[in-house]
Amino acid sequence: MLSRVAENLYWMARQIERAENTARLVNVNGHLHLDLPAKARTGWDPLIVITSSENLFRQLYGNPTDKNVVAFLVSDPRNPGSIVSSLAAARENARTMRDIIPREAWEQISGLHAQAGRNVQKGLLRPSRDEFLRSIIVGAQTIVGMLSGTMSHDVGFDFLVMGRNLERADMTSRIVDVRSADLLPDLGGGLRPFETIQWMSVLKSLSAYQMYRQHVDQSVRRVHVLDFLLRDVDFPRAISHSLGEIEACLTHLPNNKDSLNVIKRLRKLVSDADVETLEQESLHAFIDRLQVAMGDLHARIAQTYFRTNLPV
Amino acid sequence: MTIRWRGYDAASSYDELVRPGGQLRNAARILGRRLAQLDDEQIRQRRDAAELAIQTMGITFTVYSQKQGGSIDRAWPFDIIPRVFASSEWQRIEEGLKQRVQALNMFIDDVYHDQKIVKDGIFPAEILAKSRNFRPQCVGIDPPLGIWAHICGSDLVRDKDGTIYVLEDNLRVPSGVSYMLENRQVMKRVFPGLFENYNIMPVDDYPSQLLEMLVSVAPTTARTPKVVVLTPGIYNSAYFEHSFLAQQMGAELVEGADLAVDDKDRVFMRTVQGLSPVDVIYRRIDDLFLDPEAFNPDSMLGVPGLMRAWRKGNVALVNAPGAGVADDKVxxxxxxxxxxxxxxxxAIIPNVPTYLCMHKADRDYVLANIDKLVVKPANESGGYGMLIGPHAGKKEHAAFARKIRANPREYIGQPLLNLSTTPTVVDSHAEPRHVDLRPFILSGREISVTTGGLTRVALVKGSTVVNSSQGGGSKDTWIVDDMEDN
Structure with missing residues (x-):
């Protein structure tokens, strides 16, 4: 498989996954808003920090308001991470690989991009936002299913799965971060009861609530939710599961030693985390470390497989 | 209004399907009768079905549009009435094309070696001296089998009296063959019944013939040769064709950056498994962009060192660099x-009579008759930069006369042919529209010609401009067996 094609497959999967998870991110914040009493709400600007786009946002909009943050994340073509931009980039990537991607999957990718563009106003208005975000999530999941069900599970597919899972692990960590301490006020005193509701929101935004209930014999509490989203090996949006998927793909590929080492490091980081004590600041710092390591994993994969060079 | 051949009037042109007076030509009889049985609604249904097929099959071509911010993908314009040749006539055309390409390849090989044809006084040295497509980098090189133009697309036109002429030979990176193949697929979906009842010669084996030819020029026999299609990328107007042919042949579609040449002048492609050797490159990039080391140093599309590898015989380039020297209207x-x-x-198929402005007598004739002639620049394609004398005004005549005097080598004059027509659906009836034909000739160990080719049609009434970038469309082309009773 050509390095360029492998790279395109990897990025296409990442961009589709990013669109889906940005929809989930906006969704979880929307629900938190509904759940919290007015004095505890933090508004929408934490999402700018979580998506690491402070500089770009400040350049484009200046001060964050609820409205412009949502527009920035959903519809702004100048934000390469917005839902609309991610889908456009995924479609453009897919277009260069029409010979590789099954026709139905291509039509689905192209269709989701067109549909998102057509309905983008819905995503900006409060009453229709939920419906819009859900349609993005369902559309992205349809593409994942279509590719899995119609494309040969060959080397190219490995790159697709790696791209998807790395992006997913990264975004799951960011969604957990929404609840971390720098960004939300310390819910001391009379606000404790709301804590459970908030963690339920996080689970729901990751479609994880049902699976959590089935597999965790515990009430919804921070420590158990964190443990589930970080370390569950069966739930497909849990970080450990995603890392396992990437690891499995890498074992099919040549020259995988360095990448596997980074995975090993990441897994250790996750398994060593003491979720009991991961409160507030330490949770945010931990997630930062996790994201840096995931960045290393990407760099290692890119270096090994996308930049094949002549021996010098 | 349905299709009525009695009232069909090709006026002063030769019509490919219908004789003057409305009688159908032999090879087109079954088709013509079938079409006349369709009512308006049925004709519309077939048109819609064809349009839908083109959309779902994703048959597109790319046009550059400043207004829409870059290149856009457009559906391929298609007409459902095929153009029909009798196989007896086609056989002669096929022979003529093979003969022509054989001579062209011998000419190119001669030009880059001893130039005997120049020394023997047949071909003027000054034409080569001023040729824009002569590549000094190719002198003395011996490509496998002595073939330079492996793939040639020659444009054929028919004049009023029924004579077929070669209008030009495209020897650089001729395109259109994918549309020939897709047009046939569309027609099979739209008129399955006709294919059951007619002896229409198939076109579908072109990709296998192409692959066979590419393999036959590989420099190595040690392993199954690795064939790749080299494209300038997705913004090229023919990208659809590049990806289509790669897909049909099971070859890798590569861009310049996917390839690398090592210090032993071997060509590799970059894969996730590492570097993998390449033997044959069907390149769809112009000479000047192929290798920044040898040609345009700013080219981002090419592969540094490719010419070194080719010169050493480590890789086959198809068509060979420099083949374009014969793709010049002079x-x-x-x-x-x-x-x-x-x-x-x-020559079995004649040339259109051509006046070379570099010769004084010819130039004087062209200048004196500029309002009656077609004047073409020697090195343009796609119908750009030419003057159609009878359709132009005095100002344009004068402007072209100035261009000719300033640069006589670069211009030729030809009489305006009255291009043949073929019935084309307009609303729900048929009207004559002008057509040409581009067959493709493959030269490897053997020479083969496509059965038929790409028929291009000027969809605008009276127009003779068939280029898809300028309002042209296309049709399926049928070679129908007329030896048996049809």
Whole structure:
């Protein structure tokens, strides 16, 4: 498989996954808003920090308001991470690989991009936002299913799965971060009861609530939710599961030693985390470390497989 | 209004399907009768079905549009009435094309070696000296089998009296063959019944013939040769075709950055498994962008070192660099002489009479008759930069006369042919529209010609501009067996 094609497959999967998870991110914040009493709400600007786009946002909009943050994340073509931009980039990537991607999957990718563009106003208005975000999530999941069900599970597919899972692990960590301490006020005193509701929101935004209930014999509490989203090996949006998927793909590929080492490091980081004590600041710092390591994993994969060079 | 052949009037042109007076030509009889049985609604249904097929099959071409911010993908314009040839006539055309390409390849090989044709006084040295497509980098190189133009697309037109002429030979990176193949697929979906009842010669084996030819020029026999299609990328107007042909042949579609040449002048492609050797490159990039080391140093599309590898015989380039020297409207005028000189034969398919402005007598004639002639620049394609004298005004005549005087080598004059027509659906009836034909000739160990080719049609009434970038469309082309009773 050509390095360029492998790279395109990897990025296409990442961009589709990013669109889906940005929809989930906006969704979880929307629900938190509904759940919290007015004095505890933090508004929408934490999402700018979580998506690491402070500089770009400040350049484009200046001060964050609820409205412009949502527009920035959903519809702004100048934000390469917005839902609309991610889908456009995924479609453009897919277009260069029409010979590789099954026709139905291509039509689905192209269709989701067109549909998102057509309905983008819905995503900006409060009453229709939920419906819009859900349609993005369902559309992205349809593409994942279509590719899995119609494309040969060959080397190219490995790159697709790696791209998807790395992006997913990264975004799951960011969604957990929404609840971390720098960004939300310390819910001391009379606000404790709301804590459970908030963690339920996080689970729901990751479609994880049902699976959590089935597999965790515990009430919804921070420590158990964190443990589930970080370390569950069966739930497909849990970080450990995603890392396992990437690891499995890498074992099919040549020259995988360095990448596997980074995975090993990441897994250790996750398994060593003491979720009991991961409160507030330490949770945010931990997630930062996790994201840096995931960045290393990407760099290692890119270096090994996308930049094949002549021996010098 | 349905299709009524009695009232069909091709006026002063030769019509490919219908004789003057409305009688159908033999090879088109079954088709014509079937079409006349369709009512308006049925004709519309077939048109819609064709349009839908083109959309779902994703048959597109790319046009550059400043207004829409870059290149856009457009559906391929298609007409459902095929253009029909009798196989007896086609056989002669096929022979003529093979003869022509054989002579052209001998000419190119000669030009880059001893230039015997120049020394023997048949071909003027000054044409080569001023040729824009002569590549000094190719002198003395021996490509496998002595073939330079492996793939040639020659444009054929028919004049009023029924004579078929070669209008030009495309020897650089001729395109259109994918549309020939897709047009047939569309027609099979739209008129399955006709294919059951007619002896229509198939076109579908072109990709296998192409692959066979590419393999036959591979420099190595040690392993199954690795064939790749080299594209400038997704913004190229023919990208659809590049990806289509790669897909049909099971070859890798690569861009310049996917390839690398090592210090032993071997070509590799970059894969996730590491570097993997490449033997044959079907390149769809122009000469000047192929290798920044040898040609345009700013080219981002090419592969540094590719010419070194080719010169050493480590890789086959198809078509060979420099083949375009014969893709020049001035050189074209000498093809009948080439056929005589190299093959000792007379050309089977004639050239359009051509006046070379570099010769004084011809130039004087062109200047005196500029309002009656077609004037073409020697090195443009796609119908750009030409003057159609009878359709132009005095100002344009004067402007072209100035261009000719300033640069006579670069211009030729030809009489305006009255291009043949073929019935084309307009609303729900048929009207004559002008057509040409581009067959494709493959030269490897053997020479083969597509059965038919790409028929291009000027969809605008009276127009003779068939280019898809300028309002042209296309049709399926049928070679119908007329030896048996149809």
């Amino acid at each position: 050189v074209y005028a000498f093809v009948p002489q080439m056929i005589r000189y190299y093959l000792d034969q007379e």
